[in-house]
Amino acid sequence: MKTLTAAALAAVIALGAGQAAAAEGAALPKYDWSFSGVFGHFDRAELQRGLQVYREVCSACHGLKYVAFRNLEALGYSEDEIKQMSTEYSVVDGPNDEGEMFERPGRPSDYFPSPFPNDKAAAAANNGAAPPDLSLMAKARPGGPDYTRSLLLGYEDPPAGFEALEGLNYNIYFPGNQIAMAPPLFDEAVEYADGTEATAEQMATDVASFLMWTAEPYLEERHSMGVKVVLFLLVFTGLLYAAKRKVWSDLH
């Protein structure tokens, strides 16, 4: 620990030496998200498709621990649908009266169970690199949803002469270009409930949008409240300016 902190200090203070610039990924293409902009809002169908991609593909390795099944009401599901969906998961509960932990079907109040019991288990099962929880991913990476979407589509053959390390995959958008995650999306990897054609690009877009919702579930409330607040304040400030002019009129 001490060496670590000292190393960190050295890295930020040392002049020129030491800190090699971490290779940044390629510039992210900008996608026109429905939720960007002042009036931006989520596309419910897109979120539902994204949830499906998460459940059928991502959830094999990635958790979503800050999202409860009850939260899915915001995606347009009914209470019964959510109950049904949560019972498809089994969660560990307890201890019971005998002092034993036990498994039971999920309830709407439960959170998405993580695929691994802890980070060590996750790392051990994944070649040493624990797959991160996805709840906050859209806010935890520069570029947010653009990054998520690009990364999922960024797998390419490495350029000539590029030697990827054992077990790592070449991805043009990942910092350092070598990512432990194998390419997760292939055309038709899921069969969308709403009949949308499941191209890799479609799935990447849908799941990136879904992860923006998991990271920022109150985005729509924020936007609609913001529009009202700012409009009110603009009018109010105009009145304050008029009042100021009136008060000062006898001085000028």
Add this chain to the structure above:
Amino acid sequence: MSGFKTNNAVIRWIEYRLPIFSFLDDAVGSGYPTPRNLNYWWNFGSLAGLALVIMMLTGIMLAMQYTPHVIFAFDSVERIMRDVNSGWLLRYIHMNGGSFFFIVVYIHIFRGLYYGSYKAPRELLWILGVVILLLMMATAFMGYVLPWGQMSFWGATVITNLFSAIPLIGESIVTWLWGGFAVDNPTLNRFYALHYLLPFVIVGAVVLHIWALHRFGSSNPLGIEANGPQDKIPFHPYYTAKDAFGVGVFLVLFAAIVFFAPNLFGEPDNYIPANPLSTPAHIVPEWYFLPYYAILRAIPDKLLGVVAMFGSILILFVLPWIDRSPVRSAKFRPIYKQFFWIFLADCIVLGYIGAKPPEGVFLIVGRLATAYYFLHFFIIFVLSYVERPRPLPSSIGEAVLKGGGAPPAAMAREKAQ
């Protein structure tokens, strides 16, 4: 001496026993005569006060939901964002309120630099302001640690480690600050306690700051003392109205960020839970610390870097004695005015460099900008002897009213009462 009068029997009854109404009237009411020529740069003191109140109100409400423990801190913040009623709003206001507090305070400080507000007899007023800045920096730094994200943890590690540069006792001081041998739960606990305490200390310093302000009243853009009724107007209604308009503009901008770009000032890394085993590629402080961070990294020696960083603020304490020119306002100091703008540009360059890795051209520019930061104070020391100021107007009234004009109506009304 207060001219406070009322026809309300209840207020009169209270006022006789506890003269709080005349006190308020003298502080921010019609009993506080203020130079008539204050421009909009004089709005930022009241805005800083507003920012402090916003921070304390949202902070107290957040404290009711937050858990200062390394295992629960990050989750409790996420709970505030997801499950607490309007928790996301409270947190985004508090998060961005810190940035806006620094924005208005920095503008307030540069206003003071431009118009020479720090000069006699307002040296203590200025010094108390620098004390408030230091308290704000400590409070903001400790507040940034509380969500216990990656930048929280590594920022805390880097900054507390600075004290290890002190010869002989440095290591012991760092251990003492941490409450252990690494940034850990005891560190988080004490930072939380201090983050809650320091704002009240700031309030105390603000009271002294305003007390000192009222001794001689506000300075003004001309930098000459106001004398006589034609130079002054009552604070209320003139400056209450002007400040209220400023508050409106401030709130529009603040709301725009809170509602439409709440993570603009933040680092994405702080949405990753703290991990002592994984260092982020770039450890960067919040934007308002970047100029100091640039100064720290510009100097090859650790101890000297730390000294220069703290020195860059401490030098402000003695500014009233460095700048010896009797003329306050840059309006009448043509050369000082140019150096003021160069200094402001230098601080912005330092802020930009602070966000960049210390290598190549950034390092060179950072060193030059750091050298210039300190050189500036030497320049204005020399300047105060060699510069020839332009002639000052004989009174505010003369300059503003072009030699005439009636006293303000509100004052006339008051006299008539």
